[in-house]
Amino acid sequence: MILDDGIFKLRYLVEPNQPFLKNLSGKYFKQLTEHLICRFVTVIWFLIPVVSFAQPQILQGITDVTDSTITSCGSSGITLTNNSTATTLTWSTQKLSSSPGAGSLSPTTGTGFTQTFTPTISGVDAYTITLSDGTDSSTVILVFGPTPDIAALNIPSSLCENGGFQTVTTTIDSTQSLSFSAGLKGTSGSTVTLNPQGIADGTSITIKLTETYDIPGTTNKTFQCTNTDSLTIYQALTPSLTLSTSTFQKCDPKYALPSGGTYSITGYPNAIVSGDSLDPAALPVGVHNLLYTVVDTNGCSNSTTVPITITGFVFSGSGLNLFVREVTATGSTPIFPGIYNGVTTFSICGSTISTFEVDPLSGLSNFTNYTITWGDGSPAESDSTSNTIAHQYNNAGLHQISLSLIDSNGCQLDTVFNVFFGSTQSIQLSNIPNYGYQKCLSNDSVAVDFLLDNWQNDPDSVTYKFITNDGSDTVIALSPLVKNGVSRYPFLIFNSDSTIYYRTYYKQSSCGATHPSYGSNQFFVNAFKIGPCPGSQAPAVAGPAVISVPPDAIIEAPLTICIDDTALIEDVSISGQLVKASGQNYNCDTTTDGYWEIFNATWTLINPPGSGIQSLSGTLGSSNGVPSIPAFWTAGSKNISLSFNAPGTYHIVKHIGVSSSNGPLCSMDSDTLTICIDSIPIVQPAVAIVDTICLGEDIDFTFVPDSVNCDSLNTYAFYVIDLDSSNIVYQDSSQTNLSHSYTPTSTGPYQTIARVSNHCGTSTLVDTIYVFDSPDITLDSIAVCGDSVIISFGVSPYVVTWTDSFAAPDSVYYWITPASTNSWTLLGTNQYGQDSIIVWDAKNYTIYATAYNICGQVNLSSNFRLDSIPNPNFVLQDTSGCDSLQPVVSNVYNAPGYTHVWNVYSDSLLNTYTSATPIFTTYYNSSGTVFTIQHIVISDQGCSDTAESTFFVNPTPLAAFNIDSAACAPWTP
16 A cells, blocks of 8 residues: 555455456456545555466366366366466376276367367276466366266166066166156165056156266265166056856866956966866866956056856755755655754754755756765765665764765865754753852852753754853853763763763852843853754753852051051952842842951060050951951951061951851951061171280171061171271171181281161171280390490390380390309399399390280390490690691500591591591691691490590791882981
């Protein structure tokens, strides 16, 4: 910014990468000027020509693609331009080494403002395009991928609209995906399917194949190329089928079906012959669906179904083709069938011997032969249908006939039906005399028996049905009920007197039971005897059975509580149902009451409070001396609450009964619940705890188990704490381990904590144990210097010492050797009760000490020698000097084993000499200094003494003066 006569001129050099100018072209930019008048100042902005020192831009169209990546699919070229003003522009191409393809790009070099790069495609390739203006350069990466080969997927040209999911291709890979312009796509692995349901006929669907390629030289960067194809959807024609008949007799001749399509019948592949003929012989009797399928010119198929009926034997009504007749001496009479137990049955009632004839009619005339079994054990018969088919039965009952007719082609028509002859007696079911039909349902069920009669002469296969009004299932039996003296059914009891009891099990009270012909609150059994002959179905009724249910006493409470806690004992009993006679009727009584009883562990009755029971909330009630008749009871509270002040086991009993009952039948119950009353367990050691032990001995503790132990087990925990370090050195917690042991590794005080806990709480016993050791002492060696020495045993330094107070001696005994009193004299006893002696003979001595405590004893000894003090005196020959002095000493006393040390000081140590008569250095000082010689003598026993002497080094005095050399008289020097 330049200040020029009040005008600020700001020149802004616009770089080619400025976003608002990058798309402008031309050699120069148009000058834009804006004047802003503010405080008489004009601000002028200039845009000047772009100069060549800026980096050239590479453009694709008007988009700056410098330093970017351009992807392309197929062999189409990419045209690039630039905005450089340079006169010489050079384009160059370099293929990336990471390119996986084998293609190429041309041209490899070029010049000019615009350049088109055309690839030769062979896989995916990437190229770096560089534009240089001679000074600067820019780059862009071009990536070319092949157009996906959609033809390789072998896509069909058309699909059928009604074909469901149809395969489009089976060769799609993980880098490819297909999409459709319509329809529902399905994919499974490399297979792609399409469901075109609902698409109009002739619709062309566009298929797009998208393939994903990795961009060379990058990680996780991709681009996609696409290709398209199409297929046509066709709707299948709707077929129609008309038959001249839809009903065919089994074994009829083959029927020609209309041409133009294909036919099938599910489950019967042989029913269609030669593609367009129906063979009725290959189908069973019944209705079948004939499937007709037509394929149109586009390959699309559609189907329709027509029901057809295959007929066989017809026993009655329209199309009747088989008669069954009764043959007598006077001729034969047709028998009209009925349905018995679901099977067509022809019956002759009242006869003792009967002959039945089977007669195929004209509708079965094409069958030439037959085979029949009569169902009575006689051999099967086979013959021509031209002969009479008849059989005589000698035993009354129900017989099953199997009949087969065979035509000349071997086609067979089969049927099964029953014939019956004889009579069916009426059923008789009654109460057993003196049986007693008032029952108590004491378990899950109660059995009740009824007498069944008129069964002895039944023909075979007569049906018995037993129905009771308790809601249970119908019970069915078929005659004969007894075979070879044994009942054929578990609910029919065959007795030794050849009577049969029908037994039913009731699983509920008869309260609420109803019967259309009898009173309420009673069970009855309806028995039916059903045979083919008329009049055999009249029921018999037996009963009533009156079933009562006792009350179910149930009490609930916690199984374990603690002393002083309160237990709620709840009565959750289920009311009984007592059914009682009231005149001709029966009534249900469901009202229950009861009373409580409380017993101790030995089943002694307790009347709270007292005997371990602290308090009672509620009333117990009483039986009033008549426990067998609830009507005399005094009812207690439904629920009670108890608290206990003594541990142990208590039994709580609740008696309940139907209150209006005047007898014991099915009216009472009781429930017992045992409560364990627990307390906080007390720590009790099995062996007394010691106060002291010796190192190496164990700290032992064994718990006495708690005498009251309910469902909550006691936990026994033991801890040992080293009080010196405050560390827990032993801990164990168990419900089974009662004994504990720990061996201390050091002396000192230890704290033991014994703890017992349960759901009621915890008790703790804390104790301190002191761990001692045998005496751990020392007796120092002693150097004794002098002509004599008084030794007072037990007084320092003639005393044992220790550092661990828990390894200190309780007592110490001292003595000295040699023991001869020629070397020492006993002086008496000191204040510690030990001897005091004076040793006066210079020689070697040994002092002995034996220390005792509760953990043992220790013996120690210490040697010493009584030795005289050496003489350190000496004579310093000169004690002063001028300017310097070399000290000389004499009269030095020396003896074998002596050590001499000479130290010279003057404010500080100057020199040290170690010979007996040293040669000293010369000491100087010009201002005067005091020097001290120190002589230390040490004997071989360590006795020593010291002597000192002082000398002086003074400076020599200096004489000097001045005198005037001339003066005027008078002159005084």
